[in-house]
Amino acid sequence: xxxxxxxxxxxxxxxxxxxxxxxxxxxxxxxxxxxxxxxxxxxxxxxxxxxxxxxxxxxxxxxxxxxxxxxxxxxxxxxxxxxxxxxxxxxxxxxxxxxxxxxxxxxxxxxxx
Amino acid sequence: xxxxxxxxxxxxxxxxxxxxxxxxxxxxxxxxxxxxxxxxxxxxxxxxxxxxxxxxxxxxxxxxxxxxxxxxxxxxxxxxxxxxxxxxxxxxxxxxxxxxxxxxxxxxxxxxx
Numbered sequence: 001x002x003x004x005x006x007x008x009x010x011x012x013x014x015x016x017x018x019x020x021x022x023x024x025x026x027x028x029x030x031x032x033x034x035x036x037x038x039x040x041x042x043x044x045x046x047x048x049x050x051x052x053x054x055x056x057x058x059x060x061x062x063x064x065x066x067x068x069x070x071x072x073x074x075x076x077x078x079x080x081x082x083x084x085x086x087x088x089x090x091x092x093x094x095x096x097x098x099x100x101x102x103x104x105x106x107x108x109x110x111x112x113x
Numbered sequence: 114x115x116x117x118x119x120x121x122x123x124x125x126x127x128x129x130x131x132x133x134x135x136x137x138x139x140x141x142x143x144x145x146x147x148x149x150x151x152x153x154x155x156x157x158x159x160x161x162x163x164x165x166x167x168x169x170x171x172x173x174x175x176x177x178x179x180x181x182x183x184x185x186x187x188x189x190x191x192x193x194x195x196x197x198x199x200x201x202x203x204x205x206x207x208x209x210x211x212x213x214x215x216x217x218x219x220x221x222x223x224x225x226x
Contacts, residue, residue: 004156031212042117042202042216043157050212090156094212101147101206102214104156 003027004105006091012111019078021108023091029103030096032074034058034066037088037107049074050096081112115140119203119217126193126224134188134220136177136203145206146170146179146186151219152199160188160201193224 007022025032031050035043035058045058047066055066063085067075074093078085088109092102120135138146145164149157161170166181175190186203200219207213 033212040218042218045214048212056212092157101145101159101162104149104158106154106156 004091004093004103006089006105006108008108009106010109010111012113013078013081014113015082017078017081017112019081019110019112021076021078021089021091021110023074023076023093023105024072025074025091025093025103026072027093027103028071029093030071031094031102032068033092033094033102034064034074034076035090035092036060037090043090046076081110083112086110086112115144115205115207115213115215117203117205117215117217119201120220121218122200122220122222124220124222126222128195128224128226129192130224132188132190132193132197132222134201134203134222136186136188136217138184138186138203138205138215140184140205140207142207143181146177147204147206147214148175148177148186148188149202149204149216150199151202157202193222195224195226198222198224 004025033048034046049055049068065077091105094102147162148160150160161172163170163179169178203217205215
C-alpha cells in the first residue's frame with residue numbers, strides 16, 4: 001500500500017514564525033501536492049511538484065513556498081505565518097500517468113495564534 | 114475552467130437507508146472522476162473512480178456512474194451503516210496526468226443507529 005506520512009498531526013505556531021510541514025511518500029511517485037482544506041471550500045491546491053526540484057504554483061500559493069530536494073519528500077514552508085493560514089494541510093502523491101488517483105497523508109492541523 | 118459541484122450537507126440518515134450524494138461537473142475533454150472519503154481525524158481515501166463515460170466505479174457497497182450526457186457522477190449506496198459516517202468529496206481529474214484535480218466542497222454524512 002502507498003503510504004504518505006506527514007511530520008505532525010497538530011501544530012501550534014505564533015504569528016510571524018517560519019513553519020515547515022514535511023511530507024514523505026514511499027511509493028516512488030513522481031507527483032506530490034500540498035492542499036489546504038477549509039470548511040465549505042473543499043481542498044485548494046497550494047503547490048505541486050512533478051519531479052525533484054520542480055514545482056508549479058496551484059490556486060493559492062501566496063504566503064507559501066515549497067521544496068523538493070528528494071523524490072520522496074516534499075516540504076511546505078510558511079515564511080511568516082499569519083492567522084489566516086490556520087487550516088488543515090494535506091499532502092498527496094500520485095504516479096505520473098493518466099487516470100491515476102492521488103494518495104493522501106493524514107493531514108496536519110495548523111493553528112497560528 | 115474545470116469545476117465540481119456537489120450536494121451541500123450535512124446529510125443525516127438512519128441505518129439501512131438509501132444514500133445519494135449528487136455531484137455534477139464542468140470540464141473540457143474527458144476527465145477522470147473520483148469519490149474520496151474522509152473519516153474523522155484522517156486524510157482522504159479513494160473510495161471509487163471512473164475514467165470514461167458510462168464507467169461505473171464501485172467499492173464497499175458504494176457506486177457511481179460517469180454520465181457524460183448529464184455531466185454527473187452521483188454517489189449511491191443501498192443501505193448505509195453507522196461506520197459510513199464521514200465526509201465525502203467528489204473530484205475531477207484534469208491537466209497533465211491529473212495534476213489539476215478539482216474537489217467539491219464535501220458532504221458530511223451522519224448515519225444514526
